[in-house]
Amino acid sequence: MPKPKKSGKKRKRGSPSRRAAPASKRKRRSSRKFSFSRLLLIASAIGFAALLAAFLIIDRRVSKYLLSSRPESSPVVYSDAYWINGRLPISAASLVEQLKARNYVLTSSPSSSGEFSQKGDSFKILTREFRGADGSVSKPLKVSLDLASRSIEIDGHAKTTRFALEPQVVATLGQSNVRIANRRSLSDFPAYLLDAVLAIExxxxxxxxxxxxWGIARAMLENIKAMRWAQGGSTITQQLAKNVFFSPKRKLSRKIMEALAALSLERQLPKQRILELYMNEVYLGQEGLVAIHGFPQAAKSFFGKDLSExxxxxxxxxAGMVQAPSLxxxxxxxxxxxxxxxxxxxxMYxxxxxxxxxxGPAKLETLRVIPSTFINRRSPHFTVSLQKELANFIDLDAALRAGVKIYTGLDLHLQxxxxxxxxxxxxELDRRYPRLRRQAGKLEAGLVALEPFSGKVKAWVGGRDYAANQFDHVSQGVRQIGSTIKPFLYLAGLDPSINRKWPLTPITVLHDEPISITLPSKQKWSPENFDKKFRGDVTLRYALEQSLNIPAVEAATKMGLGPFVELLKKLEIASKVSAVPSLALGALDTTPLQLxxxxxAIANGGxxxxxRMFVSIMDDAGGINITSPIVERKVAGPAASYVLTNIMQGVIERGTGKGVRKLGFSGQAAGKTGTSNDERDAWFVGFTPALAAGVWVGFDDNRRVxxxxxxxxVPIWTEFMQCASNALPAYEFIPPRDVAFLNVDSSTGELASPSCPEESLVKEVFIASSAPKRVCRVHGRGAVYAPQIEEHEQRENKREKGFWEGLFG
Incomplete structure (x- = not known):
């Protein structure tokens, strides 16, 4: 069947297939286009308004930061000033170390502050002006010093014998981490360094x-080519804004805020000032949890050099490290x-x-980087603990925003x-005892050093590696103290104002023999000595020197635990002290800091x-906002403290701490060893006339050492004291007035008479009011004798004969 013919003329290509849209439809289309354009315009206006609002907020923030919290005055922790007395012994090497640590420049002829010259033991030093912890300003001085003859002239005058070197920067406190920075003016930065930074950044x-x-466009092109984030287009101003105001996270919103802050900085500061802030603020690496900021500190941390070197x-x-400090x-x-x-x-070329x-030569230069000792020298455990301590005194957040100077007693040489x-x-312990290395966790230690008369913390080591373990064994490690408690027991017994029931002296006879004590629970307790041996009758001096347990328990029970417990509470050794017989052997937990x-207190005459973790907190103008006063409390008499010190010197000379002498430390010192139950904790706490230091060694999980x-x-304490003594004056323990050095007849234990043979004499120290009055019955017929008080060193008895001679042996 034929298809019907299509009516009408053939449509030309490109002609509309439909009739023209009615006017109403055209109006609707036009209306939609207008609505979209209007929405786009409104959205743009809102976006612009949001950006403007954000800029105004950031601009106000930048203004507030620049006006009230200048970056160069951000919270900085300082060490103690280093005082030098030209009349006291100090080694040339120690003095040079202190000068170089403060960036003093060695020159043949010093002409400006911060320079010095050296010819053997003779020094010429031009000191810098600085503000001390008390707010006073120390003016620059011209010092001529001869260490060999111990002569000193300051500004041409020989009467002044002491001068100080300025405190050192320990750390900069940040809100989320511990930082270190060493701020300098732009003129201090070498041209090479500035050119390198500008060339690459x-x-x-x-x-x-x-x-x-242009830089942003170039970076985007490179990133598209690499199909990843390969380059950034941040300017130095943007990087400064990131370091000061924002987190390092890569977010689009943060990049926008960063750009707005950069515009604000450029609006408010000249280029030179922006560059100076950047050079001091840029992040250049992390060592453990301590952040290194600024090229001055990076130069010291990585190369051990000042900027000028x-x-x-x-x-x-x-300069190349800025892109990715870790990588x-x-x-x-x-x-x-x-x-x-x-x-x-x-x-740059x-x-x-x-x-x-x-x-050419620069490319061939060997990369010489110093070992990573930064964390060790800057005491991160101390800095973190300090930040917690400061929170008890100030609004820390406000201080971090406003910027303050925090002066401490820390000595970076001792640190x-x-x-x-x-x-x-x-x-060395790991090497000598391989079983310690095979343990699941590493052997740990804590060391703290204090200035006895001021309470200043001079050194603080919270553990062997801060990066691996932030637990602070100095202030957080609560452990059993063992025999380090015995000096406090005997201090209570020696001081007649504390112990009125059974006063003790160094020659008091104690019994080292089996003993059994019935506890409140009706159980029997039989203490033993560390070596399981019994020595019979011994003197108090011998018992403490050899750290005998049974005589200590006898002393505690006879004089009563009450005075002992009260003394421990006054010393703040622990918050809770139980009056039980085992307390005499160290059944008490505390920290190295408290102990x-x-x-x-013994070193400080009772x-x-x-x-004190800090001395003062100061604002930028040098005004002191807060001081940490010396809080002191008399806990014992100076005479009893000195007698105990003298006995504790014997611990080091011939007792359980004699390793101190064997390892080479020859200065005056007193101390006491301690070992907790099952040898889980090892202690040595001791002091010189100028410094008290405590060392703890153990495992964090309380495993047996x-x-x-x-x-x-003892080896750790000794190495520390040997090193520390190079920078400390050689003081001596000075006996107070009411102390008597008396000759005792070792065959009777009584005062020696003029008739006693010289070979039986032993010199002993007593509190004058507690000194024996009866003269030797064998040679002096038991007369009461008023002895002459002598104040010189005790002489060790080398001849043993009879019962009393054994006690003094």
Whole structure:
């Protein structure tokens, strides 16, 4: 069947297949286009308003930061000033170390502050002006010092014998981490370093307005080619904004805020000021949880140099690290660092910043990076504990925003001594006792040193490796103290104002024989000595020197536990003290900080001084906002404290702490070893006339160490004290007025008469009011004799004969 023909003319190609749309439809289409354009316009207006509002908020924030919290005055922790007395012994090496630690420059002829010259033991030093912890300003001084003859002239005058070197920066406190920075003015930065940074990070810094549009476009192109985030287009101003105001997370919103902050910074500051802030603020690496900020500190941390000492190659190395401090760390990835350094050098050459003859030698220069000792020297455990302590005194958040200077008593030389002693001591224990290395967790240690008369913390090592273990064994490690408690027991017994029931003297006879005590629970307790042996009758001196347990229990029970417990509470050794017989043997838990402060009271003549983590908090203008006063409390008499000190010197000379002498420390010192039950904790706490220090060694999970305090803790304490004594005056223990040095007849234990043979004489120290009055019955017929009080060193008896001679042996 044929198809019907189509009617009408054939339609031309391209002609409409339908009739023209009615006018109403055209109106609707036009209305939709208008609505879309209007929405787009409204959205743009809202976006612009939001950006403007965000800019105004950020601009106000930047203004407030720049006006009331200048970056150069952000919260900085300072060490103690270093005082030098030209009339007291100090080694040339120690003095040079202190000067170089403060960036003093050695020169043949000092002409400006911060310079010194040395010829053997003779020094000329031009000190710097600085503000001390008390707010006073120390003016620059011209010092001529001869260590050999102990002569000193200050500003041409020989009457003044002391001067101080300025405190050192310990750390900068941040809201989320511990930082270290060492801020300098732009003129202090070498041209090489500035050129290197600008060449690799922002070559158009002086021409853009905070945002480099050309740099952003170039970075986007590179990222598209690499199909990943390969480059950033951030300017130096944007990087500064990121470091100061924002987190390092890569988010679009953060990048926008960063750009707005950069515009605000450019609006409010000249280019030179922005560059100075950047050079001091830029993040350049992390060591443990301590962040390194700024090129001045990076130069010291990685190369051990001041900015002025950096070579071209070292400047290029530091500049290259900015892109990725962790991935370009010269210690961890030296090959990457060298490649990046050479790229920086090439870029500097291309921009005409260095000549052809400079780039070659710089590329060939060996990368010499100093060992990572930064964390050890800067005491991160102390800094974290300090931040917690400050929260008890100030609004820490406000202080972090406003910027304050926090002055401490820390001595960075002693801090270095302490860190090295802990590191070497634990490594040596691991080497000598392989079983310790095979344990699940590493052997740990804590060391703290205090100035007895001021309570200042001079050194603080919370553990062997802060990066691996942030637990602070100095202030958080509550452990059983063992025999380190015995000095406090005997202090209570020796002091007649504390113990009126059964006064003790160094020659009091105690019984070292089997003993059984019935406890309140009706159980029997039979203490033993560490070596399971009994020695019969012994003197108090011998019992403490040899750390005998049974005589200590006898002394505690006869004089009563009450005075002993009260003394421990006054010393703040522990918050809770139970009056039980085992307390005499160290059944008490405390921290190295609290225990060392207690020993400091003995060194300070019976005056307990609460440990001070800081001395003062000061604002930018030098006004003192808060001081940490010396909080002291008399806990015992100076005579009893001195007698006990004299006995504790015997611990080091011939007792359980004699390893101190065997290891080479020859200065005056007193101390006591301690070992807890089952040898889980090893202690040694001791003091010189100028410094008290305590060492604890053990495992965090309270596993058995299997070593005594003499074997594990004494070597660490000794190494620390040997190092520390190089920077401390050689003081001596000075006996107070009411102390008597008397000759005792060792065959009778009574005062020696003029008739007693010389070979039986032993010199002993007593509180004058408690000294024996009866003369030797064998040679002096039992007369009452008023002895002459002598104040000189005790002489060791070398001849043993009879019962009393054994007691004094």
């Amino acid at each position: 922002d070559e158009r810094f002086y021409t853009h307005f905070g945002i480099d549009l 950096l070579t071209l190659a070292e400047s290029a190395t530091l 370009l760390s010269p210690r961890r990835y030296p090959k990457r660092t060298l490649a990046r350094r050479n790229l920086v050098l090439e870029r 291309q921009l005409g910043k260095i000549a052809l003859e400079e780039i 270095g001594c302490a860190e090295r002693a802990v590191t070497h001591g634990l490594e 060392t402060a207690g020993f400091g 005056l307990y001084v609460k440990p 299997g070593l005594t305090g003499g074997a594990a803790a």
